[in-house]
Amino acid sequence: MTNAPPDDRELRESDHGTSILSDALLPGPLVRRMLLIVLIAVALAGILAAWIVSRASAHEVRDRLLRHQTDEVELVARLLASKIEQSQKVLGTVASGITPDMLKSPSLLEWMMQQGLPALRFFDGVEIARTDGQLVLNMQGGKVEPGSGVDPDERDILLRTVVQGKPLVSGVIGETASDARIMFTLPLVSEDAQVMGAVGGLLRLQSQGLLPHSLTLPARDDSRLIVFTTDGVILSHPQLPRVTGDVRSEPGLGPVFERWQSEHKPINTGRGDTINESDYLVSMAGVPLPQWWVARVTESGALLTPLVGAQRRSWWAAAAAVGIVTVMALAMLVWVASPLTRLHRRAQGILMSDPVTADAHPASAESELLTDALDHLEAQKQHHGHQAEFSRLQLQGILEQAPTGIVITRNETLELISQQASLLLGYARPELEGQSVRMLLAGESQADDIAQEMQDGTTKRGVYEGEIALRRKDGSLLWARVVGRMAWDRRSALVAVWVLEDITSARNERQKPGWGTSHDVLTGLPNRATFLERVRALVRKRSEQHAQGDVDAAEEQGTALLHVDLDHFTLVNDRLGHETGDMQLRQFANLLDELIRPVGWVARLGGDEFAVVLPNCSAARAEMIAEHVRASVEEWEFVFDGEATQTTVSIGIVAAPPDLDDVTPWLRAADMACYYAKRAGRNQVMLREIADKAMSA
Numbered sequence: 195m196t197n198a199p200p201d202d203r204e205l206r207e208s209d210h211g212t213s214i215l216s217d218a219l220l221p222g223p224l225v226r227r228m229l230l231i232v233l234i235a236v237a238l239a240g241i242l243a244a245w246i247v248s249r250a251s252a253h254e255v256r257d258r259l260l261r262h263q264t265d266e267v268e269l270v271a272r273l274l275a276s277k278i279e280q281s282q283k284v285l286g287t288v289a290s291g292i293t294p295d296m297l298k299s300p301s302l303l304e305w306m307m308q309q310g311l312p313a314l315r316f317f318d319g320v321e322i323a324r325t326d327g328q329l330v331l332n333m334q335g336g337k338v339e340p341g342s343g344v345d346p347d348e349r350d351i352l353l354r355t356v357v358q359g360k361p362l363v364s365g366v367i368g369e370t371a372s373d374a375r376i377m378f379t380l381p382l383v384s385e386d387a388q389v390m391g392a393v394g395g396l397l398r399l400q401s402q403g404l405l406p407h408s409l410t411l412p413a414r415d416d417s418r419l420i421v422f423t424t425d426g427v428i429l430s431h432p433q434l435p436r437v438t439g440d441v442r443s444e445p446g447l448g449p450v451f452e453r454w455q456s457e458h459k460p461i462n463t464g465r466g467d468t469i470n471e472s473d474y475l476v477s478m479a480g481v482p483l484p485q486w487w488v489a490r491v492t493e494s495g496a497l498l499t500p501l502v503g504a505q506r507r508s509w510w511a512a513a514a515a516v517g518i519v520t521v522m523a524l525a526m527l528v529w530v531a532s533p534l535t536r537l538h539r540r541a542q543g544i545l546m547s548d549p550v551t552a553d554a555h556p557a558s559a560e561s562e563l564l565t566d567a568l569d570h571l572e573a574q575k576q577h578h579g580h581q582a583e584f585s586r587l588q589l590q591g592i593l594e595q596a597p598t599g600i601v602i603t604r605n606e607t608l609e610l611i612s613q614q615a616s617l618l619l620g621y622a623r624p625e626l627e628g629q630s631v632r633m634l635l636a637g638e639s640q641a642d643d644i645a646q647e648m649q650d651g652t653t654k655r656g657v658y659e660g661e662i663a664l665r666r667k668d669g670s671l672l673w674a675r676v677v678g679r680m681a682w683d684r685r686s687a688l689v690a691v692w693v694l695e696d697i698t699s700a701r702n703e704r705q706k707p708g709w710g711t712s713h714d715v716l717t718g719l720p721n722r723a724t725f726l727e728r729v730r731a732l733v734r735k736r737s738e739q740h741a742q743g744d745v746d747a748a749e750e751q752g753t754a755l756l757h758v759d760l761d762h763f764t765l766v767n768d769r770l771g772h773e774t775g776d777m778q779l780r781q782f783a784n785l786l787d788e789l790i791r792p793v794g795w796v797a798r799l800g801g802d803e804f805a806v807v808l809p810n811c812s813a814a815r816a817e818m819i820a821e822h823v824r825a826s827v828e829e830w831e832f833v834f835d836g837e838a839t840q841t842t843v844s845i846g847i848v849a850a851p852p853d854l855d856d857v858t859p860w861l862r863a864a865d866m867a868c869y870y871a872k873r874a875g876r877n878q879v880m881l882r883e884i885a886d887k888a889m890s891a
Contacts, residue, residue, distance in 0.1 A: 236523050240516030260468050263477045263490050268466040270419065271479035271488045277404060278483050281378050282361060284316045285395045289380045292322065297382070297391050300330050304338055307331060318375065319396035322382075323352040325389060334396075348377055348394065355379040355392040358810070363484045366399070366427050371437035374399040374429075376484070399437060405430040417492040420444065424485045426451060446474025446491045454478070470494065599674075599694035604687050606631045606645065618674070618696055620667035636663035636671055648678060648690075659781065661697065673701045714798040716776055717783035725797035725805055729755075730857050732809070737855045754816030756806035757846040757864035758786065758823070761876040763802035770834060778832050782841065785830055789823050805864070813849035813881060820845045820879045828877065842877035844868055848884060859884050 296303040303322065315336070321344060322331040329341035329349065351364045364377040375398045382391040397404040405421055421430035422441040431437050442448040450471050466479035477490045590610065599615035601608065608631060611623045619626070619634065626634075635644065648658045658679075664672040678692040704710075704718070712724040720728070732753065760782065767775040779802065786804060790796050794808040806823075808816050824845055831838040846867025850860055863884045871880035 232523055233520055236520045237516060240512060240519065243512070260475065260477075263475065263492060264466040264468045264479075267419075267477045267479040267488045267490045270421075271466070271481050274405075274421065274481045274486065274488065275483065278363070278481065281316070281395065281397065281404070282380070285378050285380050285393065288320065288395065289382055289393045292382055292391075292393065294384055294390055297322070297324055297330055303331050307333055307338070317395035318398050318401060321348060321352060321394045321396070322391060323349070323356065323394075324391045325356050327353050327356070330391070348396070351377055351379055352392045352394050355381055355394070356389055359383075359389045365423060365425070366429065366438060367396075369438065371400070371434050374438050376404060399429055400434075417490065418444075418447075420447065420489045420491065422451075422487055422489070424455070424487065426455075429486065444491065446471050446476055446493075447489055450476045450478070450489075451487075599696075601692040601694065603631055603690045603692070606688075615694055618666075618672060618694060619664065620670075625667075634664050636665045649680065649688075661701070671698070672696065673698045717780055717798050719783055719787065719804075720795070720797040722797070722799050725799065725807075726857070728795075728797075729807065729861075732807070733850070733854055733857045733860070736850070736852075740852060752810075752812060752852065753850045754808040754811045754813060755848050755850065755860060755864045756808065756816065756820055756823075757799075757848075757868040758804040758806060759844050759868050759872065760802035761842045761844055761872070766839070774834050777834070778839075778841070781832060782827070782830075785827065786823065789826055790819075793819060811849075813847070816847050816849060817879060817881050820847050824877065824879055844871035844876050845879045846871055847879065847881045851884060854884070 291306070292303070296306060307320070319334040320331070321329060321333070323329050327349070329344055329352075332339045332341045332344050345367060347364070347367045351362055355362050359381050361381070362379045364379075366374050367377060368374040375396050377394050377396050379392055379394040381389045382393055384390045399405050418432050419430070420428060420441065422428045426441040428436055428439045428441050428444075431439075441451050444451075450469055460480075466477055468475060468477040470476075473494050475492045475494055477492075479488050480486070481488065594613050598612070599618045600610075600612040601615050602610040608626050608629050611621075611626050613623070616623045616626065644662060647660065659675075659677050662674055662676050664674055666672050673696075675695040675697045676692055677695075678690050680688055680690040700718070704713070712720060714721045736753070760779075763775065763778075766778055783796070783798065783804070786806070787796050790806050790808075793811065794806055797805045797807075799805050808819060811819070824843055827841055827843050830841060832841050833839070846864050846869070848860060848863040848867055854860060863882055867880045867882035870882065871878040874880065
């Protein structure tokens with residue numbers, strides 16, 4: 195039998211059956227559109243998320259790198275300042291052991307030095323000179339050398355120390371890196387306050403006591419740590435031959451230095467700044483006393499290269515993640531949309547009179563996210579714990595180097611103690627940390643009253659300031675001037691930071707008979723009568739010296755008088771009361787005394803008027819000092835009842851002429867100069883002369 199060919203109806207049914215089978219294997223149009231939307235949404239979301247995270251992380255990493263570099267130069271600057279201070283203290287130890295008899299007998303002085311003072315091992319060389327400029331001792335490397343071999347620059351700084359009667363730090367001495375050195379000097383003062391000579395200590399730049407070559411480590415080709423003077427002389431450099439060179443030739447650093455020098459940028463300890471200069475990031479911090487700068491110069495491209503590589507890897511990882519997530523999302527969506535596909539198949543079967551039996555919809559399981567969230571929170575907690583420990587170690591390092599006594603308490607418990615505070619109190623830090631504050635108070639019965647006064651002062655004025663009797667470990671009494679601030683932390687604990695200053699000697703002086711008649715009781719400064727007595731004695735001495743023709747170079751500089759007056763002080767008394775006004779006067783007097791103490795002395799004339807005497811000071815230098823005082827007072831804030839009040843002063847300056855024999859016109863001229871400063875708008879410095887007839891009339 196022969197098979198008959200299929201008719202057209204059979205062919206159409208066969209083709210339609212194939213179409214139904216094909217449609218059964220593929221999702222319907224609605225599901226395909228949903229899949230396309232999910233594909234586009236996931237891709238866009240992944241790209242956008244990757245871009246946002248990459249950009250945010252780039253800024254965060256860059257800021258962190260810049261902060262790290264700035265913190266590094268600040269830390270090195272503080273360490274150098276500490277080394278300078280240590281060098282001066284060591285030299286002071288040497289100076290304290292030298293007597294007038296030793297200066298008269300070089301052999302006795304040489305014998306004493308050869309016995310081996312421990313402090314001498316700190317310096318590479320020690321030189322001692324008398325007031326006539328004669329070198330009494332030249333000890334280099336622990337051996338006595340002839341005085342003829344002393345560098346003229348070293349002789350010059352010793353002579354200047356004798357003439358000026360104050361400590362000095364020299365510039366760079368020597369022309370080569372291996373020979374470069376710094377000299378610290380101190381005047382030798384007798385018991386009657388007369389300068390009898392000078393002692394100088396020499397330190398090589400590359401010595402361990404000053405700027406060892408290891409200071410520049412870790413060495414990197416793309417970064418340099420450089421120490422240099424305000425004149426641009428390089429003191430420390432990763433490349434030893436560059437030492438004593440000119441910083442202006444340093445790539446990246448030279449333009450920044452010249453710009454800062456032209457802008458007269460002040461040197462502030464512990465304040466670093468980072469500048470983006472062309473292809474370099476330059477971070478600088480200052481060491482004020484020797485007028486040095488510390489700089490870290492890093493190539494911008496090299497600094498950010500790891501960041502660029504990390505971004506590229508993150509983009510590839512994000513692309514891979516987006517691809518994987520897209521595939522998984524499409525698969526899940528197909529699975530979730532399978533009921534629609536089955537309905538589509540059934541609808542086609544009904545239309546073609548070929549119904550399809552509906553199969554069971556497979557069950558699906560959702561992902562559990564709670565465990566991942568908890569793991570993430572645990573990781574965050576560990577991260578914050580590490581950060582807190584790192585911050586605590588940083589704070590402890592700062593407290594190690596702090597030159598003042600600092601105590602941090604939490605709910606009257608000693609939490610952190612600086613090295614200086616432990617020395618003042620005679621305890622080791624582990625003996626104090628974790629103990630109650632009350633163990634340090636001299637009077638246990640007054641503990642509650644003192645605590646209440648501190649809290650009230652901090653609440654009303656934002657800061658507490660007072661004198662407290664403390665008990666050292668050996669039982670002796672320590673009178674301390676305490677300045678502190680309090681705040682509540684997130685755990686409702688009362689945290690306080692206290693700064694301690696030993697005023698035991700000053701307080702003992704105040705207890706002596708007659709102190710109250712010569713000093714102002716409110717501020718502790720010399721009063722008007724003492725001021726007039728000292729100024730008249732100074733004028734008499736100058737007049738006698740000029741009459742005898744015995745005027746040395748220091749006296750030829752002259753003496754300057756500053757008349758300082760608080761601006762609008764009556765408004766403080768009227769608005770806040772006389773008790774607050776007295777508090778402002780005390781705090782201002784302390785600030786003024788701290789600013790002037792290294793160069794002169796301060797007295798209170800009465801009310802809000804103060805006088806400053808600057809011996810051996812020219813008119814130009816007095817004007818610079820007065821401007822520094824004015825700017826410092828303008829930056830100072832007097833805080834009362836949580837509100838900060840800005841304070842300004844008007845200052846009149848008059849330099850005493852060489853032939854001055856009467857103090858009255860001098861004082862009147864300074865008072866009138868201050869009056870003209872107020873008339874000029876207050877917060878001014880006015881320099882006048884006694885010869886000005888309009889002022890002296």
